Amino acid sequence: MKITIKDVAIEAKVAPSTVSRVINGKDQLAEETKEKVLRAIEKLDYRPNAIARSLVNKKRNMLGVVMPNEAQDFLSHHFFLEAMKGMSAFAQEKKYYITYAFSKDEISEERYVRELCDSSMVDGIFLLRAKDEDKVIEYLKKISFPFVIIGRPQNTEDVLWVDNDNFKATYNLTEKVINKGAKKIAFLGARPHWNVTKDRFNGFKISCDINGLSVDENLVLYGEDFSEEIGYELTEKLLAKKINIQAIITTDDLLAIGVLKKLKELCMKNIIVTGFNNIPLAPYQSPSLTSVDIRARDLGYVATELLINSLEGIDNINNHKIIDCRLIERNSLDFEVKK
């Protein structure tokens, strides 16, 4: 039999409510009774029942996260697991638990979110992607259920979110590439309608402008999706234009790996290639791939901070937070200026 607050009360010869007060560190307690109770708790090895507690407090100390189907792709593992680690770290500090589930598709994702909220299983929810006109977001807003998004949502009003500054990261990266001496720079992306993609392109464009290079529209190509194959194909298209390219900036490591593959096949060596996301594969490429670390763990950590603060009524200075990226320079950044 699990021992309860009553057992402790009997052992300490006090009322259950007194035991409760001791546990919750209420003031106005005689030092003597406090110790008596503490001894009883110790003796019986008593632990409060979290469920009963939640029932009366209407607070679960539990957060929910639904991993989107993209996580099915093993190359996103890195991002998601890192984010989960960050979430776990902050949650533990604040004595929160996190429950997770992988969704098979958008339908099951939505259903699961609703289930979590409606059955009051969780106090708040993480969303790990920011789609436009997201049904889940709409729903959460409607029932004003607390949530935080990792990624910048379409409509940032009244939502908590964390994201990288994709503009800035690409801006700096492009600057770096330009400083290496590259003048003809291509830009390869995928999913052009996504915010991330737009931001990264803008960072590229503005950086070129500021640094006195004009962006050649011919050198900006988009694929349907992020994959090695598409990077490979885009590179083919790019090279078909017979322009003397000196650098290829991509919005994703997978694309970049495809680029490297194509270049390698053609033995084209003096071209800078950069990726994004710094996936575990990046250092293992040859040349090792320069990439941008988006610090997924920090994203998770800070997202949790925003969410829990909001739950506990602690004022978040801002309803969002930007995590700076970190450029990871590797060999694919090497470039030798030809005279």
Add this chain to the structure above:
Amino acid sequence: MKITIKDVAIEAKVAPSTVSRVINGKDQLAEETKEKVLRAIEKLDYRPNAIARSLVNKKRNMLGVVMPNEAQDFLSHHFFLEAMKGMSAFAQEKKYYITYAFSKDEISEERYVRELCDSSMVDGIFLLRAKDEDKVIEYLKKISFPFVIIGRPQNTEDVLWVDNDNFKATYNLTEKVINKGAKKIAFLGARPHWNVTKDRFNGFKISCDINGLSVDENLVLYGEDFSEEIGYELTEKLLAKKINIQAIITTDDLLAIGVLKKLKELCMKNIIVTGFNNIPLAPYQSPSLTSVDIRARDLGYVATELLINSLEGIDNINNHKIIDCRLIERNSLDFEVKK
């Protein structure tokens, strides 16, 4: 205000207990009242409060998993995330939730497990590694808290566990290598005291024996840990022996990658190399690395099945389950017999 069973009762003009019966599908209900209640539920969009339910049922429908610090290593991401997916999949089928946390170290791991159990936050626990003389295991056994281990524990008595048949997998793999025509086969492992390592070595050894090859003790080397560097160094040591090796079987992809690197440097081509675990890097090696898929997702899935069955009083035919590995043949298995 959240709507409760009482609101439904009023709406349907019945007693709360009747509503409860409808929800839980009890028999002996007039079809008419059932429908009345169902309509009320529909109309009010009522969802039972999971917490209140748990309190009376003494059942959380929640499982806990502590990710060991090994998961910090980004190359194990694959395994852990896959396992989590499998767990999630089965749990969802049975309407269970899973809460997770990453532990910083063994201390925090133990503390977290105790917390989960003692506060009756979860009905059962997953352990994702099988250490000898594991304090956590001992504790769980002592308080007879339901748990399942992914990995074969030291003492299999009265514990639920799932694992691969590492012996069989290596046995088959070795056979394959031998059938390719290799005669001088090296074995590289790490953590020789681990069960996995022992099992894999035995599979290798017995397979050699059965197939009429004697294992050359000189060709069996162990490193401290699983890493590319160690694979690289072990290969150096191996080659220093001046034996004409035709295949190198390793117990881990990271080791194998180190092996490939060394061989590449020396331009030694006609040597079979095999890894284990089939990490995402494997297909990207050159030559692409032959490896053994340990089917982490299935491990997670089946572990959850064992655990939930045991919780629900469904008899598990066995207290453990073996998941067959799958050999993933890639180019590093190519071998040309010299005449």
Add this chain to the structure above:
DNA sequence: TTGTATGCGTTATCAG
């Protein structure tokens, strides 16, 4: 077949 009363383990309110 359905309603009433009680309890799950805790906390909050209100007396004392």
Add this chain to the structure above:
DNA sequence: CTGATAACGCATACAA
């Protein structure tokens, strides 16, 4: 400062 009691939302034994 502490004790008794009600309430959180639901399920069940018992009564009707």
